Amino acid sequence: MLTFAIIFALALTVALVALWTLFHPTDWAVKRIGEFYPGVLFRVTTVERAVALTIDDAPHPDVTPGILRELRTHGAKATFFIIGQHAAAHPDLVQAIRADGHELANHFYTDRMSARLNDVQLADELTRTDALIQPLDAPRWCRAGSGVLTARMVRLMQAHGYTAVAGTAYPVDLYTNVRLTVLHFLQNVRPGAVLVLHDGGPRRANSVRAVSLLLPRIREMGYRIVSLGELTRLAGRS
Numbered sequence: 001m002l003t004f005a006i007i008f009a010l011a012l013t014v015a016l017v018a019l020w021t022l023f024h025p026t027d028w029a030v031k032r033i034g035e036f037y038p039g040v041l042f043r044v045t046t047v048e049r050a051v052a053l054t055i056d057d058a059p060h061p062d063v064t065p066g067i068l069r070e071l072r073t074h075g076a077k078a079t080f081f082i083i084g085q086h087a088a089a090h091p092d093l094v095q096a097i098r099a100d101g102h103e104l105a106n107h108f109y110t111d112r113m114s115a116r117l118n119d120v121q122l123a124d125e126l127t128r129t130d131a132l133i134q135p136l137d138a139p140r141w142c143r144a145g146s147g148v149l150t151a152r153m154v155r156l157m158q159a160h161g162y163t164a165v166a167g168t169a170y171p172v173d174l175y176t177n178v179r180l181t182v183l184h185f186l187q188n189v190r191p192g193a194v195l196v197l198h199d200g201g202p203r204r205a206n207s208v209r210a211v212s213l214l215l216p217r218i219r220e221m222g223y224r225i226v227s228l229g230e231l232t233r234l235a236g237r238s
Contacts (some may be wrong), residue, residue: 039154041141041228043168044192046235050224051193053078054167055207056107056143058199059086059093066208067199068100074215076225078102080199081143081165084109084129094133103227104133105141106162111200114145115153122156130160139163141228165228167196174198178206182213189218192235194228 044052058064058080071078080097082104087094098104108114109125117125126142135141142162144153147170154164169188173181185195197211198204218225226234 039158040149040164040166041194042166043194044228044231044235046192046231048224048231048234049191049222050226050231050234051189051191051195051218052228052231053195053197053225054081054105054143054165054228055079056081056196056198056200057086057111057204058082058107059090059097060200060204061090061093062202063199063204063207064090064093064097066205067211068096068102070208070211070215071102072100073212074219074225076215077227077230078225079105079141079228081105081107081141082129082133083107083111083145084125084132085111087129087132091132103141103229104135105143105165105228106130106133106135107143108145110145112145113148115148115150119152119156122153123160126157126160126162139229139232141165165194168193169195173207173210178209178213181206181210182217185214186217186221189221189223192231194231 053076055067055078059082067078070076080102082094094104106126106129108122109128114122114125140162142157143165147166149164149166157164168190169185172184176184185197188195198207200207215225
């Protein structure tokens with residue numbers, strides 16, 4: 001019984017440390033994780049006080065207009081990871097994102113875990129979305145559906161001219177209330193960080209409120225909020 005209690009305590013400790021690292025990743029932790037995924041962008045190495053804001057699952061009429069409004073209000077730019085089906089249904093919102101000077105990136109065609117797709121399906125979803133968003137920037141960005149990424153997927157993205165993107169601050173906005181979401185992201189603001197929030201249907205409406213609270217706080221900390229492309233260009237000059 002004592003042995004079981006010790007093993008249970010050790011397992012619980014490891015689990016708690018893992019959860020803490022997931023939601024409060026240090027630069028060291030992000031670097032170690034990145035070593036297992038060569039070619040994947042977790043953060044940008046720079047001394048510039050700037051962070052990249054990325055928005056997954058765009059566009060959607062219930063959320064996108066509000067996010068765009070907050071970005072304009074606070075003078076921020078973002079990279080929107082576009083789901084092809086959403087873009088096909090709402091081409092006006094894709095144009096609105098581009099017209100406001102934001103960056104368009106590829107989030108595959110359907111809203112599902114893309115790691116479950118075979119190579120033919122992955123290539124099809126990637127290229128169908130590519131045709132809809134016509135990314136004009138280099139490098140071009142791609143994020144896996146549901147955030148699950150494999151070496152096979154990274155190779156396929158690279159073969160189609162894309163850079164795979166993960167992030168520095170993990171997307172807790174799907175699971176926590178607005179204030180906890182904002183607190184999580186503020187704890188992870190550092191030069192070169194890549195923040196991940198969500199667009200989408202009515203259940204993502206809190207994203208607008210989160211952005212409205214988060215952006216002014218980041219600005220008060222002396223940081224610029226930019227797209228991934230701009231962040232990498234800043235890094236090149238630093």
